[in-house]
């Protein structure tokens with residue numbers, strides 16, 4: 072067992088873990104934060120995307136120990152109390168989810184996308200940037216609409 | 231995943247010592263290849279030597295017509311680097327075509343080159359641009375570095391520290407993606423320097439990245455897509471799988487090479 076500590080959604084956490092522990096296992100099994108999902112075993116679906124020091128990464132393809140000292144944000148860290156983050160609200164408004172399994176990864180990917188490419192996102196950019204996020208339900212159309220709207224709303228909220 | 235002991239060295243020298251002491255261990259860079267392989271139990275290293283704290287192995291510089299990218303520089307950093315875009319735009323574009331945004335936020339150039347996946351993108355840039363791969367021990371020319379599928383000139387525990395790319399007159403990379411895996415089904419990198427042209431193909435060769443001398447000679451005589459009319463690479467020695475058979479890959483090589491020449495201008 073090896074000691075690890077990091078900041079998750081603003082809270083300092085530390086634990087003794089098996090070095091094999093993936094970041095997603097640390098979040099779900101150690102911290103019991105099950106908002107981050109595991110949809111595949113092959114690093115391809117993006118359900119597990121979280122932010123590590125601001126970068127969107129696949130938490131199923133990251134060792135928890137590599138994140139020692141890092142600041143991690145998960146889907147649980149976006150809402151302010153009962154108030155949804157603008158990107159979450161846009162997914163609800165635009166019917167951007169059906170079963171919801173892919174949604175945490177979609178939203179974390181979308182929020183980081185806005186931080187890199189701004190709040191005016193065209194459809195082509197959104198579709199390209201969703202390369203690593205798979206959805207089995209929606210056919211993507213409403214996800215793309217939700218991200219465009221959520222990005223705009225993030226711009227308005229920041230003003 | 232099989233069990234392993236975890237180390238997080240603070241310097242290249244310490245990492246090299248750990249790698250020397252644990253010959254069944256593996257260096258961990260971005261983990262975007264190694265961790266999936268370990269999860270599937272296709273690899274079971276006794277020790278993981280996590281390079282993530284070696285901050286002096288990150289960064290990009292351009293000097294005297296050479297772009298030097300340190301080994302732990304992530305694909306996202308190369309794709310968005312103003313210096314790389316100005317000096318070798320094709321290299322920035324290539325980095326931006328790797329996998330998806332989350333993979334590019336973690337995966338590193340050193341990891342990609344060390345791994346030498348036959349469908350990876352960077353090996354083609356190294357070979358076509360005549361890059362030099364520098365390790366903690368020596369400098370290796372790309373022509374000598376890539377030695378077959380997942381095979382390189384690296385010795386056990388040798389650590390890539392940087393990769394240097396001479397700035398060409400013109401270059402372009404064309405990738406025909408496997409739509410599911412996003413790796414190259416066929417990728418062709420064409421680079422033109424004073425009097426010389428190099429053409430490197432990834433994704434297609436059964437023993438990894440390779441140069442097409444016949445295309446190079448034709449393009450040295452006339453750097454235009456038409457120079458490759460009627461030219462092709464033999465399908466024997468190319469990969470055949472459920473995604474594409476060897477004949478189709480051979481066809482794609484000419485098509486992608488012509489597109490790269492056209493785009494290089």
Ligand SMILES: Cc1cc2nc3c(=O)[nH]c(=O)nc-3n(C[C@H](O)[C@H](O)[C@H](O)COP(=O)(O)OP(=O)(O)OC[C@H]3O[C@@H](n4cnc5c(N)ncnc54)[C@H](O)[C@@H]3O)c2cc1C
Pocket residue numbers: 113114115256257258259260261262263264265266301302327328329330333336337338339340341342344345347349350351352384388389390391411412413414
């Ligand atoms: C979903 C997905 C899609 C992808 N798509 C593409 C694609 O389209 N094109 C493409 O080219 N790649 C693709 N990749 C692979 C990706 O580019 C990896 O980041 C890269 O191949 C390995 O880099 P890494 O830093 O993650 O290395 P790691 O996975 O950490 O290591 C890979 C190997 O290199 C060794 N190594 C790492 N760093 C060094 C060093 N400095 N010196 C010596 N040895 C070292 C390790 O020991 C290990 O054997 C994809 C990966 C995923 C998960």
Ligand code: FES
Pocket residue numbers: 108109110111112113114115116117118119120129130131132
């Ligand atoms: S669970 Fe991480 S990519 Fe699928």
Ligand code: FES
Pocket residue numbers: 167168169170171172173174205206207208209
């Ligand atoms: S909403 Fe069901 S997988 Fe995307």
